Amino acid sequence: MSTARILQRPVRKFGVPPPQKIAVFRALQLGDMLCAVPALRALRAAAPHSHITLIGMPWAAAFVQRFGIYLDDLLAFPGFPAFPEQQAQPALMPSFLQEAQRREFDLVIQMHGSGNLSNPLAMLFGAKRVAGFYRMDQYCPDFESFIPWLDGEHEVRRFVRLMAFLGVPPQGESLEFPLSATDEAALCRCGTVVPAPGSYVCVHPGARLPSRRWLPQRFAAVADRLAESGLQVVLTGSGDEHEIVQAVRGAMRAPAIDLCGKTSLGAVAALLAQARLVVCNDTGISHIAAALATPSVVVCCGSDPRRWAPLDHERHTLVGAAADCRPCMHQVCPIGHPCAHHVSVESVHAATVRLLDASQSGLPSAHAAGVCS
Numbered sequence: 001m002s003t004a005r006i007l008q009r010p011v012r013k014f015g016v017p018p019p020q021k022i023a024v025f026r027a028l029q030l031g032d033m034l035c036a037v038p039a040l041r042a043l044r045a046a047a048p049h050s051h052i053t054l055i056g057m058p059w060a061a062a063f064v065q066r067f068g069i070y071l072d073d074l075l076a077f078p079g080f081p082a083f084p085e086q087q088a089q090p091a092l093m094p095s096f097l098q099e100a101q102r103r104e105f106d107l108v109i110q111m112h113g114s115g116n117l118s119n120p121l122a123m124l125f126g127a128k129r130v131a132g133f134y135r136m137d138q139y140c141p142d143f144e145s146f147i148p149w150l151d152g153e154h155e156v157r158r159f160v161r162l163m164a165f166l167g168v169p170p171q172g173e174s175l176e177f178p179l180s181a182t183d184e185a186a187l188c189r190c191g192t193v194v195p196a197p198g199s200y201v202c203v204h205p206g207a208r209l210p211s212r213r214w215l216p217q218r219f220a221a222v223a224d225r226l227a228e229s230g231l232q233v234v235l236t237g238s239g240d241e242h243e244i245v246q247a248v249r250g251a252m253r254a255p256a257i258d259l260c261g262k263t264s265l266g267a268v269a270a271l272l273a274q275a276r277l278v279v280c281n282d283t284g285i286s287h288i289a290a291a292l293a294t295p296s297v298v299v300c301c302g303s304d305p306r307r308w309a310p311l312d313h314e315r316h317t318l319v320g321a322a323a324d325c326r327p328c329m330h331q332v333c334p335i336g337h338p339c340a341h342h343v344s345v346e347s348v349h350a351a352t353v354r355l356l357d358a359s360q361s362g363l364p365s366a367h368a369a370g371v372c373s
């Protein structure tokens with residue numbers, strides 16, 4: 001069957017009533033999970049009374065709690081030797097599969113990559129039906145339920161397309177990150193006085209992989225220029241990014257508020273929600289900024305911008321340099337990290353100026369009230 005004919009196959013009806021027990025297999029990190037929210041939103045709208053389980057990494061219990069409107073529970077995935085996202089625990093796999101099969105899912109939706117490894121695993125979950133992706137040159141478990149994986153397709157639109165193929169009407173492409181009073185209270189307890197809403201910029205220089213990080217000295221230079229424009233600089237990062245954040249702080253001339261390791265995920269999101277601007281690498285923080293509609297400048301080093309860049313190009317600007325080796329498959333660049341070195345301070349600063357000017361000219365803000373007022 002030709003690629004064109006496969007992509008033009010008629011939509012299969014989702015079912016009336018829809019499947020009652022649905023599982024979504026996506027055992028990935030936060031940014032990846034946020035990109036799946038539009039698909040989860042559509043799935044819940046099409047199956048409002050179904051029980052929807054996320055098969056994900058153990059940390060995702062907090063994700064399920066935050067997105068309880070779309071997800072009902074978590075079945076923790078113990079990892080798999082060929083999956084890089086978490087350390088595999090082979091001894092737990094038999095009990096995991098036993099539990100998955102015990103639940104007798106009506107439908108498992110494989111949203112964990114192209115399917116080369118994840119499809120065989122998903123088929124072991126014991127569901128009545130499995131759906132997802134497959135590569136055109138690889139085995140397809142079921143042409144009625146699987147669609148081709150397209151390299152370079154945006155991650156948000158990829159899963160919206162899968163849902164549409166399954167007969168689930170789209171519910172928009174926007175990301176979400178629900179905030180609660182608990183998140184706001186956590187920010188107020190961080191031990192530092194948070195600046196007034198709209199008076200500060202968040203600079204987040206970390207990323208899980210070194211190949212995805214811009215240079216700390218250049219983050220510092222951009223932060224100094226933002227401070228010169230009258231904005232307070234707030235440095236953010238997880239506890240294991242302390243060294244990176246300290247390198248930025250040490251290279252800055254202007255004072256900065258350092259919240260690295262002092263905030264929970266919810267508190268960071270509450271902080272970003274009130275920021276005038278976010279400057280970061282192409283990492284989970286960029287997806288949170290997009291979900292909160294906080295303007296951001298995202299420095300793209302080793303990642304694929306076609307797949308991960310925010311879809312709202314007015315509110316979010318991606319800055320990067322051409323690189324034939326993108327997307328990078330290395331944790332640490334083996335050729336001197338040219339995709340980072342070729343992104344100048346001037347280009348990133350210019351992008352911040354454009355967004356700050358646009359916000360002053362009436363770019364709507366999703367958040368106005370102070371969280372600690």
